[in-house]
Amino acid sequence: MATDRKAEVTWQGDLMSGNGRVDSGTSGAFGGLxxxxxxxxxxxxxxxxxxxxxxxAHATCFSMALSHGLAEAGHPAEELKxxxxxxxxxxxxxxxxxxxVAGRVPGIDEGAFLQAADGAKQNCPxxxxxxxxxxxxxTARLES
Amino acid sequence: MPRVQREAxxxxxxxxxxxxxxxxxxxxxxxxxxxxLATxxxxxxxxxxxxxxxxxAHAACFAMSxxxxxxxxxxxxxxxxxxxxxxxxxxxxxxxxxxSSELLARARVTxxxxxxxxxxxxxxxxxxxxxxxxxxxxxxxxxxxxxxxxDGD
Numbered sequence: 652m653a654t655d656r657k658a659e660v661t662w663q664g665d666l667m668s669g670n671g672r673v674d675s676g677t678s679g680a681f682g683g684l685x686x687x688x689x690x691x692x693x694x695x696x697x698x699x700x701x702x703x704x705x706x707x708a709h710a711t712c713f714s715m716a717l718s719h720g721l722a723e724a725g726h727p728a729e730e731l732k733x734x735x736x737x738x739x740x741x742x743x744x745x746x747x748x749x750x751x752v753a754g755r756v757p758g759i760d761e762g763a764f765l766q767a768a769d770g771a772k773q774n775c776p777x778x779x780x781x782x783x784x785x786x787x788x789x790t791a792r793l794e795s
Numbered sequence: 796m797p798r799v800q801r802e803a804x805x806x807x808x809x810x811x812x813x814x815x816x817x818x819x820x821x822x823x824x825x826x827x828x829x830x831x832l833a834t835x836x837x838x839x840x841x842x843x844x845x846x847x848x849x850x851x852a853h854a855a856c857f858a859m860s861x862x863x864x865x866x867x868x869x870x871x872x873x874x875x876x877x878x879x880x881x882x883x884x885x886x887x888x889x890x891x892x893x894x895s896s897e898l899l900a901r902a903r904v905t906x907x908x909x910x911x912x913x914x915x916x917x918x919x920x921x922x923x924x925x926x927x928x929x930x931x932x933x934x935x936x937x938x939x940x941x942x943x944x945x946d947g948d
Contacts, residue, residue: 658851680843699824703801704852744924
């Protein structure tokens with residue numbers, strides 16, 4: 652079954668001096684998020700950007716896939732803390748995404764955790780949608 | 796231009812079927828948005844999902860590109876609304892894939908006709924870095940509609 656998720660942006664003005672507002676169109680979970688080109692390409696000053704939203708999409712997708720992989724392997728996670736850092740080169744695009752995960756997973760060794768994390772990085776739907784990104788890196792560690 | 800980094804953080808607790816997570820933006824623009832598997836693929840119950848966040852990223856990127864194209868053409872928008880709809884589907888091997896992102900631009904612009912706006916909207920998608928990335932594995936469609944009767948006729 653296909654699932655649709657929609658988001659809306661209202662933009663006013665040109666690129667350099669204009670600004671936009673981002674709303675979640677399906678869930679209503681977020682709304683009124685300001686975006687602008689200066690905030691995207693220079694100091695954010697509390698404003699989100701397409702790249703930060705990609706970071707959020709990737710970190711959420713990866714965390715879910717990893718929790719699934721760990722449970723399938725018989726080691727359900729108590730807690731996963733993931734960050735995704737997206738590097739954007741204006742004029743070029745997204746050049747790198749760095750995933751970092753720290754997990755509290757009873758009964759698993761470091762090697763198996765790394766393997767599960769790598770599987771999540773390869774297979775989560777957002778990773779597959781971003782195969783055009785030149786570099787996606789991963790660091791993973793266990794926490795007690 | 797210097798490189799720009801943007802970060803988001805997620806905390807996930809529990810297994811995938813019954814667990815849940817919370818997403819925060821490095822910039823502080825949003826904080827602790829909840830999400831879960833059930834709300835990702837079924838009813839949202841007010842919770843966002845990776846696909847909705849991807850739709851938000853794509854819409855924001857495309858809106859900036861459309862504003863750029865219209866301004867370069869000498870017809871800056873009076874008003875511009877953009878939506879992106881991302882579809883997640885189960886594919887033949889049983890896994891879930893993002894199969895498409897559908898863009899719609901609706902604008903109030905003086906001095907351009909519908910065909911001209913549609914051309915610019917397609918050029919804007921080609922100029923949007925996220926469209927290029929998503930096109931490598933999924934279908935990106937572009938629809939454009941002029942509003943307010945100022946279609947230059």
